[in-house]
Amino acid sequence: MSVESPSKERWATRIGLVLAMAGNAVGLGNFLRFPVQAAQNGGGTFMIPYFISFLLLGIPLMWIEWGIGRYGGNAGHCSAPGMFEALTGRRKHWAKYLGALGLVIPMIVFTYYTYVVSWMLAMSFFSLTGSFFGLGEVDAMRGFLASYQNISDSSFVSGGVTIGFFLVTFCFIAFVLSRGVSGGIEKLALYGMPILFVFAFLLMARVLTLPPAVASPADGLNFIWNPDWGALGNARVWLAAAGQMFFTLSVGMGTIHCYAAYLREKDDIALTGLSTAATNEFAEVVLGGTIAIPAAVVFFGVAGATAIAQGGSFDLGIVAMGVVFQKLPGPQILGQLAAFLWFFLLFIAGATSSVAQASPTIAFLQDEFGWRRKRAATAVAAVGFGLAIFHVLFFRMGVLDEWDYWAGTFGLVVFAAVEIVLFSFIFGIDNGWKQLHEGADIRIPAPYKPIMKWVTPAFLAILLGWWGVTEAWPALLMENVTDPATIPYRWVSRILMVALVLGCLWMIRAAWRRRPDEGSST
Numbered sequence: 120m121s122v123e124s125p126s127k128e129r130w131a132t133r134i135g136l137v138l139a140m141a142g143n144a145v146g147l148g149n150f151l152r153f154p155v156q157a158a159q160n161g162g163g164t165f166m167i168p169y170f171i172s173f174l175l176l177g178i179p180l181m182w183i184e185w186g187i188g189r190y191g192g193n194a195g196h197c198s199a200p201g202m203f204e205a206l207t208g209r210r211k212h213w214a215k216y217l218g219a220l221g222l223v224i225p226m227i228v229f230t231y232y233t234y235v236v237s238w239m240l241a242m243s244f245f246s247l248t249g250s251f252f253g254l255g256e257v258d259a260m261r262g263f264l265a266s267y268q269n270i271s272d273s274s275f276v277s278g279g280v281t282i283g284f285f286l287v288t289f290c291f292i293a294f295v296l297s298r299g300v301s302g303g304i305e306k307l308a309l310y311g312m313p314i315l316f317v318f319a320f321l322l323m324a325r326v327l328t329l330p331p332a333v334a335s336p337a338d339g340l341n342f343i344w345n346p347d348w349g350a351l352g353n354a355r356v357w358l359a360a361a362g363q364m365f366f367t368l369s370v371g372m373g374t375i376h377c378y379a380a381y382l383r384e385k386d387d388i389a390l391t392g393l394s395t396a397a398t399n400e401f402a403e404v405v406l407g408g409t410i411a412i413p414a415a416v417v418f419f420g421v422a423g424a425t426a427i428a429q430g431g432s433f434d435l436g437i438v439a440m441g442v443v444f445q446k447l448p449g450p451q452i453l454g455q456l457a458a459f460l461w462f463f464l465l466f467i468a469g470a471t472s473s474v475a476q477a478s479p480t481i482a483f484l485q486d487e488f489g490w491r492r493k494r495a496a497t498a499v500a501a502v503g504f505g506l507a508i509f510h511v512l513f514f515r516m517g518v519l520d521e522w523d524y525w526a527g528t529f530g531l532v533v534f535a536a537v538e539i540v541l542f543s544f545i546f547g548i549d550n551g552w553k554q555l556h557e558g559a560d561i562r563i564p565a566p567y568k569p570i571m572k573w574v575t576p577a578f579l580a581i582l583l584g585w586w587g588v589t590e591a592w593p594a595l596l597m598e599n600v601t602d603p604a605t606i607p608y609r610w611v612s613r614i615l616m617v618a619l620v621l622g623c624l625w626m627i628r629a630a631w632r633r634r635p636d637e638g639s640s641t
Contacts (some may be wrong), residue, residue, distance in 0.1 A: 142471030146365035158428035188379025221373030236469030246458035339413025371531030487630035
């Protein structure tokens, strides 16, 4: 029997749900990280393990998270702690503490992601004003971006401008969150996602019609779609592709759970989940892969675009594209407008993902403490703002890299491993399979049942083992830190992350102790 709060929110329309879920998944990872990962890992060679990871890792985890979310939501919980306990039938009280990962991870990502999103709003403005036009070389454009990010060393813009764009971005996201599920998040998706796709189609059409310079757009497409079959033996390519799945579908974060919790018991999740995953893949592969890489290849060649991608997640989508727009044939104003379309597209993508990242903690405060939406949104925004300012002030000290790795990379895999064990082995794959088909418009292909129970967990175990040895342990010891001056700031980052974990565990314990029938069991 479902237990529902009288103030429980719902999605107003099915299209609003699909677009909101797509907005959660379609973020900066689609247009910034995906092209970089593809370029760094051989283009077409990367796409083979990418699609295999989509089928064996991304799709199963996506359906599992929709199932956990709807099941938990109909038990009165819209965040992972309550959902995880509900999966165990309240027999295993430790499950709710594992759900703390579903609060901590998205909250940590929210605090630095909003700062990155504010860069896109700033770059949209700089595109219209032509502030970076005239910086037609990669190094010059990289210096412009660095001066904006590092407010203590601003050559082109003042630190006040950096903070100003961050404040505008953060206040906009906080306002959307305060308006609730149907009044804020759904409306942002209903307006923002169509704008994003229109802008992306316009840019794709412009890129594909560019006259050859160093190379042609066709050379860029060939690079993306023609694999080097001999390179598929490289384990690094497979791991990179699997890692991208977490970014592209936003699995392992707790946000899908939260959004799915606002569904009714008989609402379809099999087809709706697949629709949102397909929308995300279209945005990433067709749009994201057909804009940044072909555009960069036209002006820098395949070797040049690959070399730029080695610089990091932002060098291809921001630095290289900033140069590309300056080199477009025709009047400068057309290049400025194209740049605006690109960076504002990124801003919309980032904003829709940001509201999703803050939603689990807001939902937890509403469900477990009985707070009203605006009070919960204000509290989460206040904590997020304080931590985000830390990233704004000390970005050049590597604090964002610390948070992004432990929460936005490694943490996603840990959380995914926890949830799939709970769903497939404790809740039971038979119960889970039945739950996924409640009210379903389609039948999930039968092979996905053993895939969810055996193949996907094995995939996650390999990822955790490999990353634990090759990346997590060296990162923990800071063996990859090139500037020793950043080490104290990185330790402060870790202390803050631990404090967030402890704070979430305390909140969970406090919330459950408020329950007269369960206080003694905690």
